[in-house]
Amino acid sequence: MSNKLIDIVNVSKSFGENLVLNDLNLYIRENEFLTLLGPSGCGKTTLLRILGGFESPNEGKVIFDGKDITDLAPNKRQLNTVFQKYALFPNMTIAENIAFGLKIKGKSNTYIEDKIHYALKLVNLDGFNERMPDSLSGGQQQRIAIARAIVNEPKVLLLDEPLGALDLKLRQDMQYELIRLKNELGITFVYVTHDQEEALTMSDTIVVMNQGNIQQIGTPEDIYNEPQNAFVADFIGESNIFSAIMVEDKLVKIQGVKFPCVDTGFGKNKPVDAVIRPEDVDLVKPKKGLMQGIVTSLIFKGVHYEMDVMANGYEWLVHSTDMFPVGTEVGIRVDPFDIQIMKKPESEDAEAVSIEE
Amino acid sequence: MIKKYIQRFYLLFIIILLYAPIITLMALSFNSSKSRARWGGFTAKWYVRLFQDDQIMTALYTTLEIALLSALIATVLGTAGAIGIHALRRKYRTFMMGVTNIPMLNADIVTGISLMLLFIAFRFSLGFSTILIAHITFNLPYVILSVMPRLKQTNISTYEAALDLGASPLYAFFKVVFPDILPGVSSGFLLAFTMSLDDFVITHFTKGPGVDTLSTKIYSEVRKGIRPEIYALSTIMFLSVLLLLILVNIAPDEKEDRKRILSAATVKRHKISRFLLRKVVPAAMVVIITIGGIFYSTKADRLGGANQVIVYNWGEYLDPAAIELFEEETGIDVVYEEYETNEIMYPKIQSGAIAYDVVCPSDYMIERMIENDLLAEINFDNVPNIKNIGDVYMEQSRQFDPNNKYSVPYLWGTVGILYNKTMVDEPIDSWSVLWDEKYKDSILMQDSVRDAFGVALKYLGYSLNSTDLDELTAAQKLLIEQKPLVQAYVVDQVRDKMIGNEAAIGVIYSGEAIYTQLENPDLEYVIPKEGSNIWIDSLVIPKNAKHKENAEAFINFVCRPEIAKMNFDFITYSIPNEGGRALIEEPELRNSKIAFPDAKELERCETFKFLGDENDAVYNKLWREVKSR
Ligand SMILES: Nc1ncnc2c1ncn2[C@@H]1O[C@H](COP(=O)(O)OP(=O)(O)OP(=O)(O)O)[C@@H](O)[C@H]1O
Numbered sequence: 014m015s016n017k018l019i020d021i022v023n024v025s026k027s028f029g030e031n032l033v034l035n036d037l038n039l040y041i042r043e044n045e046f047l048t049l050l051g052p053s054g055c056g057k058t059t060l061l062r063i064l065g066g067f068e069s070p071n072e073g074k075v076i077f078d079g080k081d082i083t084d085l086a087p088n089k090r091q092l093n094t095v096f097q098k099y100a101l102f103p104n105m106t107i108a109e110n111i112a113f114g115l116k117i118k119g120k121s122n123t124y125i126e127d128k129i130h131y132a133l134k135l136v137n138l139d140g141f142n143e144r145m146p147d148s149l150s151g152g153q154q155q156r157i158a159i160a161r162a163i164v165n166e167p168k169v170l171l172l173d174e175p176l177g178a179l180d181l182k183l184r185q186d187m188q189y190e191l192i193r194l195k196n197e198l199g200i201t202f203v204y205v206t207h208d209q210e211e212a213l214t215m216s217d218t219i220v221v222m223n224q225g226n227i228q229q230i231g232t233p234e235d236i237y238n239e240p241q242n243a244f245v246a247d248f249i250g251e252s253n254i255f256s257a258i259m260v261e262d263k264l265v266k267i268q269g270v271k272f273p274c275v276d277t278g279f280g281k282n283k284p285v286d287a288v289i290r291p292e293d294v295d296l297v298k299p300k301k302g303l304m305q306g307i308v309t310s311l312i313f314k315g316v317h318y319e320m321d322v323m324a325n326g327y328e329w330l331v332h333s334t335d336m337f338p339v340g341t342e343v344g345i346r347v348d349p350f351d352i353q354i355m356k357k358p359e360s361e362d363a364e365a366v367s368i369e370e
Numbered sequence: 371m372i373k374k375y376i377q378r379f380y381l382l383f384i385i386i387l388l389y390a391p392i393i394t395l396m397a398l399s400f401n402s403s404k405s406r407a408r409w410g411g412f413t414a415k416w417y418v419r420l421f422q423d424d425q426i427m428t429a430l431y432t433t434l435e436i437a438l439l440s441a442l443i444a445t446v447l448g449t450a451g452a453i454g455i456h457a458l459r460r461k462y463r464t465f466m467m468g469v470t471n472i473p474m475l476n477a478d479i480v481t482g483i484s485l486m487l488l489f490i491a492f493r494f495s496l497g498f499s500t501i502l503i504a505h506i507t508f509n510l511p512y513v514i515l516s517v518m519p520r521l522k523q524t525n526i527s528t529y530e531a532a533l534d535l536g537a538s539p540l541y542a543f544f545k546v547v548f549p550d551i552l553p554g555v556s557s558g559f560l561l562a563f564t565m566s567l568d569d570f571v572i573t574h575f576t577k578g579p580g581v582d583t584l585s586t587k588i589y590s591e592v593r594k595g596i597r598p599e600i601y602a603l604s605t606i607m608f609l610s611v612l613l614l615l616i617l618v619n620i621a622p623d624e625k626e627d628r629k630r631i632l633s634a635a636t637v638k639r640h641k642i643s644r645f646l647l648r649k650v651v652p653a654a655m656v657v658i659i660t661i662g663g664i665f666y667s668t669k670a671d672r673l674g675g676a677n678q679v680i681v682y683n684w685g686e687y688l689d690p691a692a693i694e695l696f697e698e699e700t701g702i703d704v705v706y707e708e709y710e711t712n713e714i715m716y717p718k719i720q721s722g723a724i725a726y727d728v729v730c731p732s733d734y735m736i737e738r739m740i741e742n743d744l745l746a747e748i749n750f751d752n753v754p755n756i757k758n759i760g761d762v763y764m765e766q767s768r769q770f771d772p773n774n775k776y777s778v779p780y781l782w783g784t785v786g787i788l789y790n791k792t793m794v795d796e797p798i799d800s801w802s803v804l805w806d807e808k809y810k811d812s813i814l815m816q817d818s819v820r821d822a823f824g825v826a827l828k829y830l831g832y833s834l835n836s837t838d839l840d841e842l843t844a845a846q847k848l849l850i851e852q853k854p855l856v857q858a859y860v861v862d863q864v865r866d867k868m869i870g871n872e873a874a875i876g877v878i879y880s881g882e883a884i885y886t887q888l889e890n891p892d893l894e895y896v897i898p899k900e901g902s903n904i905w906i907d908s909l910v911i912p913k914n915a916k917h918k919e920n921a922e923a924f925i926n927f928v929c930r931p932e933i934a935k936m937n938f939d940f941i942t943y944s945i946p947n948e949g950g951r952a953l954i955e956e957p958e959l960r961n962s963k964i965a966f967p968d969a970k971e972l973e974r975c976e977t978f979k980f981l982g983d984e985n986d987a988v989y990n991k992l993w994r995e996v997k998s999r
């Protein structure tokens with residue numbers, strides 16, 4: 014997990030007036046599991062298609078293993094794609110589908126047989142060899158699409174929401190299998206998903222995108238614990254996001270109440286965004302809190318209770334193992350290191366989203 | 371209950387409506403009598419003759435060859451085109467689809483004429499290749515139209531997936547996209563194939579001498595009546611199509627088979643029909659194409675030869691044996707093409723699209739061609755056999771060729787009354803019988819302006835080339851009066867109806883009359899005493915002929931007594947060749963008053979003249995009024 018395998022340099026792409034990727038810079042290391050995460054239409058598929066060679070960027074280049082592959086034809090690239098819409102060949106059997114790439118490479122029949130067997134077993138579809146794609150369910154088709162890509166043992170596997178159509182149990186199994194594959198075969202994964210939980214569990218690196226801009230790149234922990242802006246904070250998990258004032262170093266004013274924090278270097282009396290995760294809000298006796306509020310809703314969520322607390326004109330989202338019935342007056346406390354201070358967004362895009370929310 | 375019966379009855383009715391014509395045709399193909407109106411017993415002889423008939427078989431080959439080649443090429447080009455159009459942006463795609471669809475909505479005749487003009491403009495010589503190009507052209511939109519919807523359904527990402535797995539674009543197309551759009555492609559091919567088989571109009575305008583498809587061949591025979599061999603051929607074609615359809619329907623996709631669980635027998639049956647459909651039928655096509663190809667390459671050699679004469683004649687107007695004889699004797703190749711009406715022949719000569727050497731127009735058309743300076747003077751030093759042509763015919767010819775410089779009479783005839791002796795009371799000698807109440811509903815009139823007005827004008831004692839409005843109105847009045855008495859206005863059915871005793875009296879051409887008399891001895895022909903129409907078809911040489919001397923040699927050859935006689939036997943139309951007439955063996959034909967009336971009778975007869983467009987319009991208007999009353 015050291016050297017850069019793919020380097021995306023200053024890539025921009027627009028369809029007509031619509032700027033889909035805006036001057037993107039990103040590198041992917043060998044044997045990395047990198048996830049592109051972002052709302053629908055933010056350009057994930059487009060970026061993947063540029064990597065696969067199905068679109069060419071208007072500007073910028075793609076470097077693969079030190080070589081510029083920006084204009085290389087898709088069939089000459091050492092990567093395989095699992096398409097968002099499966100894209101199985103409807104006129105071929107499952108076995109023929111899986112064998113397609115291997116036949117082109119001129120592998121022997123026994124090798125191909127073995128691979129088909131192995132791949133079908135891997136995706137839990139043993140014995141489906143002679144079936145036709147349109148006789149399979151959506152989830153089964155998607156698994157075949159994965160099998161078809163994997164048998165080619167590509168250096169990089171591009172997956173566009175490959176588990177979207179699967180049920181929870183199967184999805185978890187497949188997640189596990191994919192990670193096993195990555196470790197066993199040393200394949201580099203570029204993975205696209207909507208599902209932040211999936212992103213957090215599987216990835217080495219997460220790239221959060223919004224409207225063609227990269228919002229943050231980091232490990233799942235980084236992204237979760239230290240979102241760099243309100244968009245990331247809001248997109249990853251649930252959050253309380255406040256427009257706040259940084260009074261001075263280590264002191265922030267939220268909803269008119271001063272909270273001690275650990276961040277420094279924002280200057281004095283500067284507007285910032287403050288993020289507090291719901292599980293980091295401590296509910297205490299009214300007197301003991303920095304701020305007082307009233308519980309307005311209570312839902313049991315299994316591991317914890319989810320509560321809304323109205324305080325100083327803001328509805329706080331709180332996760333707690335303690336239960337406070339609706340109408341209870343409570344005090345609110347937050348540990349200083351649980352408050353994440355972020356600069357106000359400069360880019361319009363990020364702003365647009367935070368205002369919308 | 372009743373509802374159910376009505377339903378069944380209605381269905382039966384529809385089926386009868388749809389299939390009655392084809393069943394009639396199939397029945398007639400086994401009729402040993404030549405007449406459509408009489409059943410002469412069962413026979414398969416037409417089928418045997420069909421396969422012995424060189425002309426029909428050639429036309430059949432040409433038709434299949436053109437249909438297959440044009441459908442094949444149009445399918446390849448059209449599929450590629452559809453893919454191109456599909457890849458366009460939406461705006462342009464809609465535009466392109468519109469552009470490709472318009473030719474399909476165009477009337478065939480417009481397409482045909484514009485193609486002909488284009489070929490002429492680019493100095494393409496009309497022939498096999500121009501028909502082929504024309505067919506490809508009009509087939510293209512059909513292919514595009516049937517491939518396009520399949521392309522739209524096709525998931526483009528399968529193509530990308532194939533590329534992604536390392537396939538080259540071409541491999542990906544043939545392995546992945548093509549099987550997906552194959553149903554569209556093959557229905558496009560079939561559509562193109564049938565459109566091509568069907569086409570008459572466009573072929574007609576773009577074909578050259580010596581090439582005929584079935585449709586043009588059959589049409590050129592209309593004048594003499596369609597031969598029963600053609601019924602046999604149509605039956606065979608219908609059955610082949612039926613067989614193909616059945617095959618297609620009982621050969622479902624393997625894919626379908628795989629999805630369902632079927633009995634072994636069904637699977638086997640499907641396998642056999644798939645084998646037939648996918649292997650045998652294409653193989654048969656390939657065989658036809660190659661055989662046809664070889665056939666044409668040998669024929670093309672012949673067409674290329676410089677020592678030839680290009681003859682443009684009425685359909686079935688010359689015994690093929692005579693042509694062979696001429697070729698043997700002189701070493702000149704005869705390229706023989708046929709037409710069906712003067713009006714179809716005329717524009718071809720006028721446009722100069724093809725340099726014909728010998729043409730055989732009718733009297734009034736010759737006059738018109740002379741007027742428009744389309745004919746060359748014949749050098750009669752090269753046509754010594756002109757001496758065999760009777761003086762009376764040369765004299766009659768002066769009506770349209772005043773100095774006998776341009777034309778040599780070839781065949782002629784009169785218009786008269788054919789009647790059934792057993793169905794009339796008195797001998798008939800006047801047009802007045804056509805207005806006799808006694809024969810109400812057993813009178814057959816010719817359904818053409820000049821013929822109908824000719825009868826009325828002659829009856830009134832006027833010229834049948836009258837342009838006097840009073841005379842014409844009087845004739846019109848007479849025709850209107852006659853209407854309730856007339857059983858039908860027909861063209862070539864007079865012959866069949868009279869043979870079949872369906873009518874007592876009919877206006878008919880003498881050439882037909884001879885034939886009818888052979889089939890039904892009760893029939894008698896007369897040229898009414900008021901006079902009638904005599905028509906003469908003469909051989910002429912167009913001004914742009916490339917082989918004038920060969921043309922004169924050909925005309926001279928045809929004027930030989932033996933050849934004239936041979937042709938009389940073939941077609942039984944009156945020949946102007948006195949020497950030839952003398953050679954006719956059967957005295958009843960040699961002395962037939964129908965074929966060779968007394969010169970005195972002919973004196974009462976006139977040829978039609980070309981009256982000019984304005985007068986034509988007057989005639990047509992008056993005739994329309996008669997017909998619409
Ligand atoms: N071929 C194209 N032509 C025009 N616009 C396109 C094209 N492909 C994508 N777009 C536009 O680019 C933007 C980004 O699309 P993209 O498919 O990359 O989104 P995505 O992040 O994959 O979304 P999702 O999560 O819904 O799959 C969208 O606004 C889309 O409409």
Ligand SMILES: [Mg+2]
Nearest residue numbers: 057058097173
């Ligand atoms: Mg997408």
